[in-house]
Amino acid sequence: MTFVEMIESARSSATNRVVYFRAILLVIGLVLIPKAAEFSGLQFHTGPHKLVDFEGFYLAGQLVWRGAIGQAYHFVTLFPLQKALSSRETFQPWTYPPQFDVVVAPLALLPMGLAYGVFMISTLAAYLATLKRIAAENFVPVLMLLTPIIVVTIGCGQNGFLTGTLIGLTCLGLLARTSLAGIPLGLMIIKPHLAAAFAVYTLVNRRWGAALAAAATVAATSALATVVLGPAVWTDFLGGVKEARVFLDHGFYPYFRMVSVYAAVQSLGFSGFVASAAQVLVAIVSLGLVVLASHQLSPRQALGITAIATFLISPYEYDYDLMTLGIGLGFLLPDLASLGTNGERLALYVSTLSIGIFSIALTVVSAASNPDEAIGEAANFLSLGALALVVILVLTWRILLRAGRTRNIEVSVHRPAYVLANPPPTASPSSDRPALTV
Secondary structure, three states: OOHHHHHHHHHHOHHHHHHHHHHHHHHHHHHHHHHHHHHOOOOOOOOOOOOOHHHHHHHHHHHHHHOOHHHHHOHHHHHHHHHHHOOOOOOOOOOOOHHHHHHHHHHHHOOHHHHHHHHHHHHHHHHHHHHHHHHHHHHHHHHHHHHHHHHHHHHHOOOHHHHHHHHHHHHHHHHOOOHHHHHHHHHHHHOHHHHHHHHHHHHHOOOHHHHHHHHHHHHHHHHHHHHHHOOHHHHHHHHHHHHHHHHHHOOOOOHHHEOOHHHHHHHOOOOHHHHHHHHHHHHHHHHHHHHHHHHHOOHHHHHHHHHHHHHHOOOOOEHHHHHHHHHHHHHHHHHHHHHOOHHHHHHHHHHHHHHHHHHHHHHHHHHHHOOOOOOOHHHHOOOOHHHHHHHHHHHHHHHHHHHHHHHHHHHHHHHHHHHHHOOOOOOOOOOOOOOOOO
16 A cells, blocks of 8 residues: 555545544644643653743743733743743743733643643634544545644643634635635734635625624634733733844744745845845746645635635745644645646645654754754754745645646537537427417
């Protein structure tokens, strides 16, 4: 059995689906349970402790209850707080919109280990339920391709399952042509750059009800955040965004964990200007494909393309954000498996798996080779995630367009036979006018 056949066998074999799904759940448990225990205070390894993303969530939640969330948005005040939780210097700026501050605040009311378990299990369960509804019999094959990314997301305690669920619910609502699709789309204000392509899709397809619901959701959550956190939080937030842009330009972020074109170009040694220009160009092309897909493809296919293209728009994209890629694959895998060549499908599957595998491998290498690395040193590793995403988008677009041309040819070939079999009525040669009947 080839690699492609192994992935696709779960589509047709119920036995394989059960075996593969149990194996995936085992992997999830082997990562999640020790991580929850570690957050609860157990130590499974010696050496300095490096802050991970969920600890940043927990710290921000604590600052909300202290009435000091503004400290999270400025590195000069955040860094000492993070250093108190970690035995090594960690670069983890806080650039989330105030709405996400409200989301993480309840987590700080629980012990950290329990908070991690509640957050990860609840968001993972919601994501799996949403993906199952979208992918149907392709659910397990998609999970197989996403397993490395799932491991990454659980390992750092990030919010990829939450954003993937919101995007999935948005897609289901758009397919059902309901204005309620705008609610999860509006809730994506917690990571607005991940929703940019879906906002374009909504407007291009004139889903005005969904667009209005999204705008109302953003307005309502903004008002809630202002009431809970105070008006000054918006000034702090904008200041944090400006700081993040400076940090990004100076290579302080771990590029190997990022999946943006900007990070890929920067990691190859090019200047920030060249990286920004490349990012803008690819973003324009990606949004153009979203528009073309809306006019040339079926709604399911167009939403699948949109879910891939959305990662090529912002310079600030990470590996754990790729749970939304699973939503796109859930829509597209039936077409890709039935219409793509063996070589195309192999390239698609390997590209998807390689992003998470590459990130895990370099994270381990970075921790082993530089246990006391200074801020910004990890950024020296290459970033290849964006290249894999470009391959996925190009191959997917090629397969879907080829399938569309094939259908058009079939229609044009069969149409003349229909016309000949159903000739239009003609006047009788023996009469210049129709006979009158009484």
